C-alpha cells in the first residue's frame with residue numbers, strides 16, 4: 001500500500017542508486033560515512049537499504065536510532081542486541097530482559113557471554129554507563145573480528161547523542177575507539193538541525209575528518225516521475241505524464257512529498273472518481289502537513305531577520321540584499337543560520353528552500 005512517513009525499504013525504496021553505491025564502497029574500504037540531509041529526505045531509508053544490501057552479501061550489520069533511546073543504558077543494550085543479531089540472538093537476548101540465567105540457557109548466547117564480557121557488564125550496576133558504552137563500541141568491532149566478518153554499523157539521528165553529554169566527551173570517546181577499529185565501519189546519519197554540521201563539518205569538532213561526509217539531495221525528478229506514474233497505473237489511475245511532470249517539478253523530487261502526492265491522488269480519485277488537478281493535490285498536502293509547517297515557521301519566525309529572508313525567498317529569486325538593506329536587516333547572518341539549519345541552500349544565483357511545501361505555505365501565508 002501507499003504508506004507515507006515511515007522509512008521505506010525493499011521495493012518501495014526508489015532511486016538513490018549512486019548514493020548507495022558510493023557509500024557502500026567507502027564502508028567496504030573501512031571508511032566511515034556521515035550522511036546529512038534536511039528532515040524527511042530519506043536518510044533512514046537509505047541507511048536501511050544500504051545495510052540490507054550489505055547483509056545480503058553476508059556482511060555483518062547493525063542499526064541504532066539514537067533518538068529512540070532516552071538513556072545510555074538502553075542505547076548500550078540496543079547496540080549489543082544489534083551486534084548479537086548477526087548470530088540470530090537478538091530476540092533471545094532481549095527476551096531474557098537482563099536475566100543472565102535466562103541468557104545462559106541458550107548455548108550460543110552462553111558462548112557469546114563467555115567470550116564477550118560486555119554482555120554481563122551491561123547488567124552490572126557497579127559498572128557505569130560510560131564504561132559500558134565504551135565496551136559496547138568495542139564489542140561491535142570485536143564481534144566482527146572474532147568471526148572474520150567486516151561489520152557495518154549505523155547510528156541514525158546521531159546528533160542526538162549529545163543529549164547524554166553536552167560537553168561532547170562522549171564523541172571523543174567514540175572517536176578514540178572507532179579510529180582503532182579494523183573490522184568495523186560506521187554510518188552516522190542525521191539532519192542539519194540536529195547539530196550534525198557542527199559535529200562533523202566544523203574543524204574544531206573531534207569528529208572532523210574522521211568520516212566521509214555525504215550530503216543527500218533530492219531524488220532525481222525522472223525517478224520520481226516514473227515511480228508516480230507506475231504506482232498510480234498499478235491502481236488503474238491513469239493520470240497524464242504531463243501532469244506528473246509538472247507536479248514533480250514543483251515538488252523538486254523531494255521523496256517524502258512525492259510519496260505523499262501519490263497517496264493523495266489515490267485518495268482524491270477514490271473519493272471523487274476523477275483525477276484531481278495539481279492545485280488540489282498541493283492543497284491537500286498543505287493541509288496534511290499543516291502542523292509540521294506551522295511548527296517549523298513558529299520556530300524560525302521568532303527572529304525577524306529569518307522571517308524576512310524566508311518571506312522574500314518564497315516570492316522572489318532576486319533582490320534579497322537590496323530589500324534587506326532598505327529594512328536594515330542583516331541578510332547574510334540570517335542566510336548563514338538558515339543554511340546551517342537545513343532550511344535553505346545556495347543555488348547558482350540565489351538561495352532556495354529545501355522544502356518546496358514550506359515555500360508554498362509561506363507564500364500563501366503572506367497573501368492570505
Ligand SMILES: Nc1ncnc2c1ncn2[C@@H]1O[C@H](COP(=O)(O)OP(=O)(O)OP(=O)(O)O)[C@@H](O)[C@H]1O
Pocket residue numbers: 003004005006007008012013014015016037038039040041042043044045046191255256257259260
Ligand atoms: N528512496 C525513497 N524511495 C521512496 N520513498 C522515499 C525514499 N526516501 C524517502 N522516502 C519517503 O520519505 C519519507 C521519509 O523518509 P525517511 O524517514 O527515510 O527520511 P529521513 O530523512 O530519515 O526523515 P527524518 O528526518 O524525519 O528522520 C518516507 O516515509 C517515504 O515516504
Ligand SMILES: [Mg+2]
Pocket residue numbers: 043044045156
Ligand atoms: Mg530518519
